[in-house]
Amino acid sequence: MSATGGPHRHALVIGAGLAGAGVCAQLARKGWRITLLDGANGPALGASALPVGMLSPHVTRTPTPLSRLSALGMQATLAELQRLVPQGRGWQACMVDNLGHDYGRWPAALVRPGALVQAWLEEAASRVSPRWQARVARLERTASGLWRALSSAGELLAEAPVAVVAAAHGSHALLTQASGLMEAEHLPLRPVKGQMSLAALEGAPLAERPQRDSGVFVPLYEDSGLPPAWPARLWAMGSTYTRGDSSIHLTAEAHEANAKSLQAVCPPAAEELRRLQASGELLGWAQVRCASLDRLPMVGAVPDAEALRLRMLQAGSRRGRATLEETPRLPGLYLLSALGSRGITLAHLCAGWLAAQIEGEAVLAERDLLAALDPARFAWRQARRQP
Numbered sequence: 001m002s003a004t005g006g007p008h009r010h011a012l013v014i015g016a017g018l019a020g021a022g023v024c025a026q027l028a029r030k031g032w033r034i035t036l037l038d039g040a041n042g043p044a045l046g047a048s049a050l051p052v053g054m055l056s057p058h059v060t061r062t063p064t065p066l067s068r069l070s071a072l073g074m075q076a077t078l079a080e081l082q083r084l085v086p087q088g089r090g091w092q093a094c095m096v097d098n099l100g101h102d103y104g105r106w107p108a109a110l111v112r113p114g115a116l117v118q119a120w121l122e123e124a125a126s127r128v129s130p131r132w133q134a135r136v137a138r139l140e141r142t143a144s145g146l147w148r149a150l151s152s153a154g155e156l157l158a159e160a161p162v163a164v165v166a167a168a169h170g171s172h173a174l175l176t177q178a179s180g181l182m183e184a185e186h187l188p189l190r191p192v193k194g195q196m197s198l199a200a201l202e203g204a205p206l207a208e209r210p211q212r213d214s215g216v217f218v219p220l221y222e223d224s225g226l227p228p229a230w231p232a233r234l235w236a237m238g239s240t241y242t243r244g245d246s247s248i249h250l251t252a253e254a255h256e257a258n259a260k261s262l263q264a265v266c267p268p269a270a271e272e273l274r275r276l277q278a279s280g281e282l283l284g285w286a287q288v289r290c291a292s293l294d295r296l297p298m299v300g301a302v303p304d305a306e307a308l309r310l311r312m313l314q315a316g317s318r319r320g321r322a323t324l325e326e327t328p329r330l331p332g333l334y335l336l337s338a339l340g341s342r343g344i345t346l347a348h349l350c351a352g353w354l355a356a357q358i359e360g361e362a363v364l365a366e367r368d369l370l371a372a373l374d375p376a377r378f379a380w381r382q383a384r385r386q387p
């Protein structure tokens, strides 16, 4: 059992998308009580409101951290979907044709993340107390070792010995600005806007299966649980990738960029996209992904930069040998963010690893991958470089 969890094992989780709901589910299974805070009116209303996305491997000639993570994440998430969400009400298994890099046909699934978030929160309902419209402006630690989440008016939203920040790009402002718990360069998170173009599918689909080149063309997605804003039978093309943009309004330029990408994989579908855009029938969805500088998620205990700096100074000439594992941490504070374009594939796996760390269990497998995701990696590298 974790030292910070104590006998009552209560955690605050900030953010109710794939990351935060995944952590709630995993901690609840271990017997924790969770207070879930989100600034929105309900769960999965940020990037995880994606109407349909792809659960897929990331195949590379030689394994990379991302390809290994994706392979593990795909297997684990598929099992989770099969266990919790009926096919046709939030996901459907498929094959995808990769036409550019990773050329080939791979098993995949089309997934509406909100369905998985809902299923996780329903499963954990007896242990999770959600609070909506609860935007956290500041996090601070009391002398008695509790993390307190405060609103912009200074109101106490919740407190617990353990806090997990799973607020996607909102994690940056929360940890670096008002709370001052991390330095901005130690948490290099970037917003990346994406826009998807979609429409009701009236007749037969224009391709047999999803096609991926620059973007993914989904010729048919059927989901009886889709919110009323979307047709229950649709086709989609997406998504654009605009680094540094955190706006969420739809633009004609982004629809045209999707049409151009679609032209390369299915010209008749590109023609249909442009026709629907001209007639005003095209639908769209835009949101912001959160990506780190090295494009890997950030999963684990938040570093204590000041203690790290002092330790490096004391280590003097031995600093080159100081390991990432030895980096001092802020007790009870954890991060799960930067899921980038792969939240569907990676959230469940990363949440499982994080919950094991919080519980104080040794995660023996894939230790090098865990180190690659460590939220202390940027602070540690910088401290090693400094004279």
Ligand SMILES: Cc1cc2nc3c(=O)[nH]c(=O)nc-3n(C[C@H](O)[C@H](O)[C@H](O)COP(=O)(O)OP(=O)(O)OC[C@H]3O[C@@H](n4cnc5c(N)ncnc54)[C@H](O)[C@@H]3O)c2cc1C
Residues within 6 Å of the ligand: 014, 015, 016, 017, 018, 019, 020, 037, 038, 039, 040, 043, 044, 045, 046, 047, 048, 049, 050, 052, 053, 054, 055, 113, 134, 135, 136, 137, 166, 167, 168, 169, 170, 171, 174, 193, 194, 195, 196, 238, 239, 240, 285, 286, 287, 288, 289, 336, 337, 338, 339, 340, 341, 342, 343, 344, 345, 346
């Ligand atoms: C256009 C587009 C297409 C995509 N396609 C795919 C795909 O095909 N496959 C795939 O795997 N992934 C895809 N993704 C990425 C996927 O949607 C994300 O990786 C995933 O949803 C991220 O989950 P999250 O929980 O980290 O973030 P979010 O779902 O954004 O959740 C963060 C939550 O934190 C809350 N929050 C933020 N700040 C605060 C605060 N201060 N206080 C309280 N609450 C706060 C927000 O309200 C939000 O609910 C796509 C994303 C986009 C935008």
